[in-house]
Amino acid sequence: MSFSLDPRLAADTRPIGELALSRLLLMDDARFPWLVLVPRIVGARELIDLDAADRATLLDEITTVGRAMETLLSPDKLNIAALGNVVPQLHVHVIARFGTDAAWPGPVWGAGTREPYQAEACERLLAGLRAALTHPPAG
Amino acid sequence: MSFSLDPRLAADTRPIGELALSRLLLMDDARFPWLVLVPRIVGARELIDLDAADRATLLDEITTVGRAMETLLSPDKLNIAALGNVVPQLHVHVIARFGTDAAWPGPVWGAGTREPYQAEACERLLAGLRAALTHPPAG
Secondary structure, three states: OOOOOOHHHHHHEEEEEEOOOEEEEEEOOOOOOEEEEEEOOOOOOOHHHOOHHHHHHHHHHHHHHHHHHHHHHOOOEEEEEEOOOOOOOOOEEEEEEOOOOOOOOOOOOOOOOOOOOOHHHHHHHHHHHHHHHHOOOOO | OOOOOOHHHHHHEEEEEEOOOEEEEEEOOOOOOEEEEEEOOOOOOOHHHOOHHHHHHHHHHHHHHHHHHHHHHOOOEEEEEEOOOOOOOOOEEEEEEOOOOOOOOOOOOOOOOOOOOOHHHHHHHHHHHHHHHHOOOOO
16 A cells, blocks of 8 residues: 555645655645645554654654754744644644744644635745755754 | 743643653643653753754653553544744643544644643542553553
């Protein structure tokens, strides 16, 4: 059985690319710079049920993606979460939060209504993220 | 400068014990079995800013704590998150969620009002957690 992305995740996101373990997605919500990592492991549901090597790789990928967002966006805070109450397929949110954003200081999940990106703003963010991921800062 | 727990975290929780890196706390909210890990690192704010060894240790501790909650409580889902929008001191939530709980399927943060434990229920949960943490399942 091969990996396939949950259709609800697919419907709400745009693909950015493939990391070593995870598919990287952009939540199509212009209110929050919001990435989602989905490990390509069939049936994975809980972060803690991954084997130790996959857990470590996923943490490395979360770190890389979070640092790219910090470099590109200088958020006030990152929110990192594996919830899965609605979509059980294991996925990890990495969200750049700002004191001025639409949900601050509350969580983004369930806050208001998703606002899909305008094409130009989306392309600009994706280009910036791809560049930050390709040339990560040292450390 | 030595580590000290953020007073807001201290006010909302009860101490369970000390792990290798983190102080383990029980959120004093009888609606959700909800643990919080606080790495004893002065000034830590973002998970991704920890050095690689501390990140790995924290992930191990999250895994151990999550497995103890699974063993003891058989939740429908674990929610694992580092948010910190309100309390910037780095802390990681590990929450046992049930399809019948007061916030399902939404997140617990900002949902209704905290309901402190009755003494007996709290002691029972703490005793169960300490036993599950002392005798973790293999794997």
